[in-house]
Amino acid sequence: MNLLIMLIAPTALLQALGNMVIFAAVGVGVAILGYKIFDKCTPGDLNKEIVENKNIAAAIVAGALILGVCIIVAVAMIG
Numbered sequence: 109m110n111l112l113i114m115l116i117a118p119t120a121l122l123q124a125l126g127n128m129v130i131f132a133a134v135g136v137g138v139a140i141l142g143y144k145i146f147d148k149c150t151p152g153d154l155n156k157e158i159v160e161n162k163n164i165a166a167a168i169v170a171g172a173l174i175l176g177v178c179i180i181v182a183v184a185m186i187g
Contacts (some may be wrong), residue, residue, distance in 0.1 A: 142174070142177035143174055154169075
């Protein structure tokens with residue numbers, strides 16, 4: 109019986125790791141897509157405001173947006 113568990117466990121582990129990588133890639137992709145869509149819907153260039161103009165308020169808004177999208181994606185993945 110232990111031999112059977114040892115033969116099945118690596119397959120289940122590799123499948124779980126594969127699923128984790130897929131969900132992580134989808135989550136990061138959706139977060140980036142959400143940021144880009146938000147940037148297109150707002151006036152001005154959010155990335156330019158953050159990087160070149162050192163606008164802290166714009167960085168806080170972008171961080172809150174990414175966190176919000178990530179929470180939505182996490183809840184959608186959980187079910």
